Amino acid sequence: MQDLLRNVSSSYKNFSSGQKKIGDLFFKEPIFLAFSSALEVGKRVNVSESTVIRWSQKLGYRGYAEFQHVLQRKLAEERFEQVEESDAQPAVEQSFLANLLDADIASITQLKQSMDEDQLLQAVDHIGQAKNIYVTGNFFDFGLAHFMTSWLNLTLDHAELLMHGDGQYYRQLSALTAEDTVIAFVFPRYTKSVIDTLATAKKQGAKVVLITDSAVSPAADYADISLEVLVNSNLNIDSYTAVHALIASIMRFVYVKEHSKVKRNLAKVEAIYMEKEVFI
Known part of the structure; x- marks a missing residue:
């Protein structure tokens, strides 16, 4: 998650005024961006859907969907404990669902x-x-x-x-x-x-x-x-x-x-x- 925060921070000075609103929302409520459409994000900060898409492209992503997928995965890595298994893939390669299920497995293991x-x-x-x-x-x-x-x-x-x-x-x-x-x-x-x-x-x-x-x-x-x-x-x-x-x-x-x-x-x-x- 820290590398994503650094990316947005370093790009912030190059954002348009509308894109800075999206950046501010990202710093304040990353979960909202992770689970809301580009249209919903735009409505939240009074910018167009296309502005949200261009904002994600300025960060180096092909579109908002790719940025959102990465954000969801980063949040999962940060918020959920991983269950160590010898044949498990590295946490960064796991899907968001896999991280959710691993968190539940971890809670049963702790029990x-x-x-x-x-x-x-x-x-x-x-x-x-x-x-x-x-x-x-x-x-x-x-x-x-x-x-x-x-x-x-x-x-x-x-x-x-x-x-x-x-x-x-x-x-x-x-x-x-x-x-x-x-x-x-x-x-x-x-x-x-x-x-x-x-x-x-x-x-x-x-x-x-x-x-x-x-x-x-x-x-x-x-x-x-x-x-x-x-x-x-x-x-x-x-x-x-x-x-x-x-x-x-x-x-x-x-x-x-x-x-x-x-x-x-x-x-x-x-x-x-x-x-x-x-x-x-």
């Missing part, structure tokens, strides 16, 4: 290296022993919470989604006891509502299994068990790939530990599937 299996097993024990299981999270984490609740309810048949704003929320809070376990997904951006939910859960005596991004997460103070997993947030798009890998691991451990119960419940559902001819 593999950092996860405390004893902590995970304790979390599974809390889930298996709970009279009732409640799953909560920030509203950004609703999909994670809903997915895990659905699977736990399918296999253990006593899980509920506990989300602020739901009509059952306060009834569920009031019903929490020391026999229950709350599973909480708490990733940035942290919300006051989920912290308040966990504070109430602890006050009611419930066990809290926290799945979060950091030991300094504001939810950590309320956790009996804390499982930390990286969320890749490059380019302002959160990737929960490693979180899904952790969820799958928990589910598999639950399946093994509570095998008889899980097998029995799945068999009941499978019987209904067949009776209703659900699947083709």
Whole structure:
């Protein structure tokens, strides 16, 4: 990325007034140029599409598309960790998609290296022993919470989604006891509502299994068990790939530990599937 910045800087004095506007936008918001058309860039700084194309040509590229491809690759090199493989091509030759996928692979690799299996097993024990299981999270984490609740309810048949704003929320809070376990997904951006939910859960005596991004997460103070997993947030798009890998691991451990119960419940559902001819 530095060589591209130097190229634009050294060429800046030769830009027209309109091209300097594009250069200024590049220094300020390179991501906008990386993912916007020449027409959109021109509209952003009040110049023509052809001015944007000529600007990229003045930098030595055949056209804006070639410049944009290079910029995307440079941003990927700068923002994403590379996974070392003996037969991998040099990072500079990888596509932008390859870098995105490598970032997700790197986050799973980090999870593999950092996860405390004893902590995970304790979390599974809390889930298996709970009279009732409640799953909560920030509203950004609703999909994670809903997915895990659905699977736990399918296999253990006593899980509920506990989300602020739901009509059952306060009834569920009031019903929490020391026999229950709350599973909480708490990733940035942290919300006051989920912290308040966990504070109430602890006050009611419930066990809290926290799945979060950091030991300094504001939810950590309320956790009996804390499982930390990286969320890749490059380019302002959160990737929960490693979180899904952790969820799958928990589910598999639950399946093994509570095998008889899980097998029995799945068999009941499978019987209904067949009776209703659900699947083709």
